[in-house]
Amino acid sequence: MIRRKSLGICLLGFLILSAGCVSISKTTLSPGSPEDLPRCYTIFPAEPWESVYKLEATLRGGSFSLLGVTKGEPSERRLQSLLLTPEGFILFDAELRENEIDVRKAVAPFDSLAFAKGLMENVSFLSLPPRVKPTGWEKKTDGTMICNWEGPDDSDTEIKGSMESGWRILRRDKYREVIKEAVLNGPFVNGVASHVELRASEPAPYTLRMTLVQPSP
Amino acid sequence: MKYASLFWILGALHLGISEKPSESVLAEESKMKKILFLSLLVSTTLLLPGAAPSQDWTPVKEAFRNIRSVKADFFQKRFLQILTKPLLSEGKLFYNTPDSLRWEYLSPLRSVMLQKGSIIQVYNFSEGAWKPEMTQAVEARRMVLAEISQWFQGRFEESKAFKQAYSAGPPARVILFPGEGIKKFIQRIEIVLSARPGVIDRVEIEEPGGSRTLIEFKNVEINSGFPSEVFEKP
Numbered sequence: 001m002i003r004r005k006s007l008g009i010c011l012l013g014f015l016i017l018s019a020g021c022v023s024i025s026k027t028t029l030s031p032g033s034p035e036d037l038p039r040c041y042t043i044f045p046a047e048p049w050e051s052v053y054k055l056e057a058t059l060r061g062g063s064f065s066l067l068g069v070t071k072g073e074p075s076e077r078r079l080q081s082l083l084l085t086p087e088g089f090i091l092f093d094a095e096l097r098e099n100e101i102d103v104r105k106a107v108a109p110f111d112s113l114a115f116a117k118g119l120m121e122n123v124s125f126l127s128l129p130p131r132v133k134p135t136g137w138e139k140k141t142d143g144t145m146i147c148n149w150e151g152p153d154d155s156d157t158e159i160k161g162s163m164e165s166g167w168r169i170l171r172r173d174k175y176r177e178v179i180k181e182a183v184l185n186g187p188f189v190n191g192v193a194s195h196v197e198l199r200a201s202e203p204a205p206y207t208l209r210m211t212l213v214q215p216s217p
Numbered sequence: 218m219k220y221a222s223l224f225w226i227l228g229a230l231h232l233g234i235s236e237k238p239s240e241s242v243l244a245e246e247s248k249m250k251k252i253l254f255l256s257l258l259v260s261t262t263l264l265l266p267g268a269a270p271s272q273d274w275t276p277v278k279e280a281f282r283n284i285r286s287v288k289a290d291f292f293q294k295r296f297l298q299i300l301t302k303p304l305l306s307e308g309k310l311f312y313n314t315p316d317s318l319r320w321e322y323l324s325p326l327r328s329v330m331l332q333k334g335s336i337i338q339v340y341n342f343s344e345g346a347w348k349p350e351m352t353q354a355v356e357a358r359r360m361v362l363a364e365i366s367q368w369f370q371g372r373f374e375e376s377k378a379f380k381q382a383y384s385a386g387p388p389a390r391v392i393l394f395p396g397e398g399i400k401k402f403i404q405r406i407e408i409v410l411s412a413r414p415g416v417i418d419r420v421e422i423e424e425p426g427g428s429r430t431l432i433e434f435k436n437v438e439i440n441s442g443f444p445s446e447v448f449e450k451p
Contacts, residue, residue, distance in 0.1 A: 050300055054325055056343055065326050065341045071299045080299055086328035086341070088295040088304065088430055213325040214304060 029136025029148045036139045040147035043159055043167045043184065044129045045191040048073050052214035053196070055083075057206070066091070068210065072127050081123050083110060096120040122198060122208070125171065126182055130157050155179075163188055177201075189215035274374050274383055277391070280414040281371025287312040287415075288438040294431045303431075310434075312369045317448040320365070332366070333448040340451040347451040368408065368417065379406065386410075388418065400425070415439055 053068045069082040076097070083092040093105040094116050103116045110116075130149035135156075137147040144165060149157045154174035161167035166185040173179050180200045184193035189212065196210040288311050294303040308322040321329040327342030328350075339350035364376060373381050379393035393406040404423040411418040419433040 050302075052300070052304055052325070065328070065343045067304070067326060069297065069299055069304070082297070082299060084295075084304075086306070086322045086326040088293070088306070214300075214302070 029138055029146060031135070032137040032139065036137060036145065037134065039139065039145045040134050040137050040159065041129050042145070042163060043161070043169070044074065044127060045072060046074055047191070049127075049190060049192060050215075051192045051212060053210040054213050056209045056211075067213070070123055070127070074128065077128055077131075079120065079123050079127065081119060083119075092116070092119070094120055096124060122180075122200070125169065125180055126184070126196065126198070167193075276385060276389070277371045277373065277383060277410070280389075280410070281369075282415075283440070284370060284415040285314050285440045286442060287369055288441055288443060289434045290436045292433045292435065296427075296429045296431070298427055311443060311447045312366070313445070313448070314370060316366050317445070318366060318369075319447050329451045331448055331451065333445075338451075342451075371415065373408070387412065411437075413437075413439075 048071075050071045051069070053070075055064070055066045055068045057064045057066075065086070067084040067086070069084060071080045072078070078095065078097045080095040081092070082090055084090055089107075090105055091107045092103075092110040092115075094101055094103040096102075101116055101120050103113075106112075106116065130151065132149055132151075134147045135150045137145065139145055144160065144162045146160045147158065151157065156172050158170045158172075159167055160170075161184075163186065166183065169180075169182045169184070170178055171180040179202050180198070182196060182198045185195040187194050192212060192215050194212045196208075198208045198210070200206055289309070291308055291310055293306040293308075295306065296303045305325075306322055307324055308320070310321070311317075311319040316332065316334055318332040319329065321327075329340050329342075329347075331338040331340075340347040341350060342348075364378065367373065367375050373383070373391045373393070376393065378399060379395055382392045382394070384390050384392070389410040391408040391410070393408070394400075395403045395405075402424060404425050406423075407421045409418045409420070410416070416437050416439065417434055419431060421432075422430045424430075
């Protein structure tokens with residue numbers, strides 16, 4: 001039982017990483033020029049893609065270095081993600097199809113439903129656009145885009161940036177608190193960012209640093 | 218020897234892989250340990266199916282007879298069904314008879330397993346420093362490293378987890394067939410021996426479902442000598 005608890009703590013540790021989210025004020029936008037609208041989707045790969053990232057997570061009392069492998073089928077909103085040890089041992093394998101998560105393999109401490117849900121939500125946050133059309137967007141004079149989507153649960157998603165300067169994705173809850181933030185920096189290889197830093201505040205604050213080691217075919 | 222691939226199997230058995238998330242990890246782990254025990258039992262009592270090649274291990278023993286140490290680079294290709302291209306890794310290994318081993322990945326993740334006698338240490342390089350492995354795979358790795366140590370000495374037939382077959386070739390090769398518990402994760406391991414005595418050219422591990430791992434060894438140095446601290450510090 002103690003061992004089981006320790007595994008749970010380890011899993012929690014994976015989620016409880018180094019820093020929380022910074023409160024960032026929301027930019028109020030209205031629908032912009034129709035020809036600028038497609039630029040709101042530039043950040044999200046449009047074609048089938050694959051990636052291998054080095055994942056670094058610092059936890060209280062230790063750290064994790066793993067490989068994250070993801071394959072995306074944007075047209076079907078389908079994502080498959082694996083976590084591997086340096087040796088190639090698969091610790092976690094799950095697929096997200098629409099809103100259904102199918103966990104094919106999960107090794108402790110990555111074997112909780114909460115972990116699977118959190119991981120697939122993060123992958124989705126980074127690679128799939130919201131289902132609805134943006135409620136507002138604007139192209140700045142320096143070429144950067146700001147786009148905003150309102151979610152069904154009164155949450156909202158905002159992206160800001162460009163392929164040249166990098167992108168920031170924010171998700172706020174209904175209280176307008178930032179609950180998830182990602183910074184994506186280039187170079188972008190087949191639409192996949194080389195460097196990603198993800199911060200989230202739920203269920204506990206954590207940060208995940210990702211470095212692309214093998215891009216799309 | 219997807220030396221690494223053994224990790225999944227043995228590691229998976231040790232850690233208690235669940236096909237679906239489960240709350241009863243301890244029960245699952247206990248069950249898997251029983252399966253492992255049974256698989257070892259079965260593997261040591263059943264005849265090897267389809268093992269047509271020669272079972273005379275004399276040439277292998279002779280080739281490895283004078284091995285005292287091995288140093289080599291390795292290049293690993295992990296073929297996953299999810300990926301169009303294999304996942305590439307590379308690293309270095311150091312081995313001293315009878316039971317000192319350093320198995321180090323240099324890229325894409327830096328990680329090292331150290332064995333000196335019965336002491337096993339695993340470290341990952343993160344944020345500019347070596348940090349001890351946090352998962353509970355150390356015991357599994359001990360089993361793996363013991364297996365590898367036997368291979369470097371040419372003692373393939375002593376494996377308790379696998380049934381073996383030897384084919385004189387050329388190239389000479391050793392084929393390992395897992396027992397019942399393990400073959401859920403590994404279908405077959407093929408170790409291809411070099412014409413150079415005591416040298417392993419490559420290892421290929423096949424898994425059910427089509428995934429496989431290929432490890433090739435280059436720049437192999439036999440009995441060249443190196444400081445013993447390579448087995449002690451990351």
